[in-house]
Amino acid sequence: MKRVVVLSGAGISAESGLQTFRGTDGLWEGYRLEDVATPQAWAANPALVLDFYNQRRRAVRAAEPNAAHRALVELEQAYDVQIITQNVDDLHERAGSTSVLHLHGQIRQARSTRNASLITDLGDRDIQLGDHCPLGSQWRPHIVWFGEMVPAMEEAVEILADADVLLVIGTSLQVYPAASLAFEAPRRARRIAINPDAPREVQRADFEVVAATATIGVPEVVRTLLKAVANHDCTRCTH
Numbered sequence: 073m074k075r076v077v078v079l080s081g082a083g084i085s086a087e088s089g090l091q092t093f094r095g096t097d098g099l100w101e102g103y104r105l106e107d108v109a110t111p112q113a114w115a116a117n118p119a120l121v122l123d124f125y126n127q128r129r130r131a132v133r134a135a136e137p138n139a140a141h142r143a144l145v146e147l148e149q150a151y152d153v154q155i156i157t158q159n160v161d162d163l164h165e166r167a168g169s170t171s172v173l174h175l176h177g178q179i180r181q182a183r184s185t186r187n188a189s190l191i192t193d194l195g196d197r198d199i200q201l202g203d204h205c206p207l208g209s210q211w212r213p214h215i216v217w218f219g220e221m222v223p224a225m226e227e228a229v230e231i232l233a234d235a236d237v238l239l240v241i242g243t244s245l246q247v248y249p250a251a252s253l254a255f256e257a258p259r260r261a262r263r264i265a266i267n268p269d270a271p272r273e274v275q276r277a278d279f280e281v282v283a284a285t286a287t288i289g290v291p292e293v294v295r296t297l298l299k300a301v302a303n304h305d306c307t308r309c310t311h
């Protein structure tokens with residue numbers, strides 16, 4: 073079975089009602105990321121940080137997977153589909169995708185401030201100041217903040233090494249090291265970017281660009297990939 077690796081970003085969840093980060097309606101227009109998404113922010117004003125992520129968790133609870141998330145599940149009928157996501161929502165999982173690696177953490181989880189490997193499922197619950205882990209320290213959102221390591225990078229690079237097709241969906245590729253993954257697939261891999269406003273780096277780097285929103289572009293690309301398997305169309309190098 074050929075492997076499709078997906079690198080997804082906030083754009084894939086935009087049509088589920090979740091705000092992206094950049095752009096005129098983006099979250100970083102309403103907040104300074106330095107105030108809510110850094111270890112320094114947490115040290116200076118943990119209540120503000122918790123409030124920001126409690127709001128994000130409520131938005132995720134109200135959101136449903138869309139046609140793009142669902143199409144990637146269909147793709148599993150004929151491909152080994154490995155999703156690497158920058159998103160902290162769980163819409164890929166709720167759609168039914170079986171392999172999802174979260175680079176930037178998960179909003180529905182909390183992490184101990186004393187021991188980073190101590191993680192708990194929150195479900196839809198808020199985190200409040202004074203909510204302590206079993207070690208007696210404050211729970212924090214299980215989110216990778218700016219300036220912190222991205223522990224899942226090594227696994228992501230390994231997954232990409234075996235990619236036959238790379239789909240880069242709904243990401244501005246502004247945040248490293250995650251963005252570097254768009255350029256890590258082997259030479260032979262077919263590369264497709266799905267984004268109504270694809271980043272310039274992708275246009276320079278031998279990608280086919282589908283300039284459509286995720287709910288239109290992803291099902292379209294998935295149909296093509298499934299058809300290629302059905303037709304054994306080796307000229308497109310997908311199967």
Ligand code: OAD
Nearest residue numbers: 081082083086092093094158242243244245247269285286
């Ligand atoms: P951005 O907000 O930076 O970029 C969103 C991308 O989605 C842009 O390229 C848009 O053109 C595209 N887009 C918007 N609507 C779309 C739609 N309906 N269909 C498809 N694409 C659409 O989000 P990310 O690239 O995911 O990190 O941001 C990367 C990281 O920066 C995030 O994980 C987060 C953020 O700060 C942390 O918080 C650590």
